[in-house]
Amino acid sequence: MSLAAKIKEVLICLRAGRVTLPYPFEPATVPKAFRGRPIFDVERCVGCAGCANNCPAREILVEDVCQEVRILKYLGRRCTYCGRCADLCPENAITMSNEFETATDEISDVGQTLELFMGTCQRCGRCFTSPTPLEELKLKGYRIDDLMNERWVFRSKPFLNEEKTVDDIDIELD
Amino acid sequence: MLKELCRKMFPRSLWVYHANSGGCNGCDIEVLNALTPWYDAERFGIKLVGSPRHADVMLCQGPAMRATEIALRRAYDAMPSPKLVFAIGSCAGGGGIWHDTYSVLGPVEKVVPVDYYIPGCPPRPEAIVFGVALVLGLVEKKVVDIHVKQDEFPIPRYHPEDLEEVDGTVKYTKSEVV
């Protein structure tokens, strides 16, 4: 390479100046349209499981521990931050925050677990009897049989038993 | 504790090996972004190397796949100890969107032990720099497992304000006519 080319290169470098951002020593800004991880608002959620049903990554799992309590578990580990859950939530209980600093050494740190009260019939005051309309849909994927092992079932049950459901899939490995 | 151990065992520059076991390239682009002058991961001593035998850290992108499982495991075995594994992106951390298809085994932790996770699809280059800074002890972890409970019904079960007395009987004014 000739000397002139080297001088030219130095000039180009000098003109560009220093571009390195001071991150992580100073906080970084994100674009306005940036979608970070979803944040669930337990006060507003009615437990309709619409988010769980429509999550493309099947990221939100639902378990009915008893007739009045439903557990909604957002795993966080394979969320693509697509915002579909926030888009369809009827109560606007999910906000797409602009948090991106989610690096962790423990993957369960990015999860969120919501314990929800399920309403009873407004007329008779009793719980819906099984099979509920949701169970009749027999949707695969968002219902879990066992929160600890994240075992998935094809249809929900009124109560949990110890042995595995017949046709469930072992997707998680813990 | 893991952080303390990291600081003791990796006091100098970390050389990283970049292993894509079946991702869509989004995360690879962001990792390369983190190495550009804008984010300049090299100021923390991060250097990309071409062979796992020279590396301290393996950056995993993409899920563990049936086809690449053996290659990933061999690349991990070829790295000299002590070694760290970063799972970058939602594919490596949790299997990604296609986690239940026939060719995807799931998160890379099914094949190699993972020490740090950087969720995102793809994670911003800042998020990757943040993960590196977390390992080096420059920043604190910002996420924690959230477990929340409702203490009252979000929708009032009965609406006493909508009840009205009409001709000696109580009527619900908003009742729908069926």
Ligand code: SF4
């Ligand atoms: S943002 Fe998308 S992937 Fe994440 S939980 Fe919501 S619907 Fe699922």
Ligand code: SF4
């Ligand atoms: S977060 Fe919204 S969509 Fe999901 S269960 Fe609660 S109310 Fe339904």
Ligand code: SF4
């Ligand atoms: S996490 Fe998202 S961007 Fe990264 S490899 Fe997977 S699909 Fe692609």
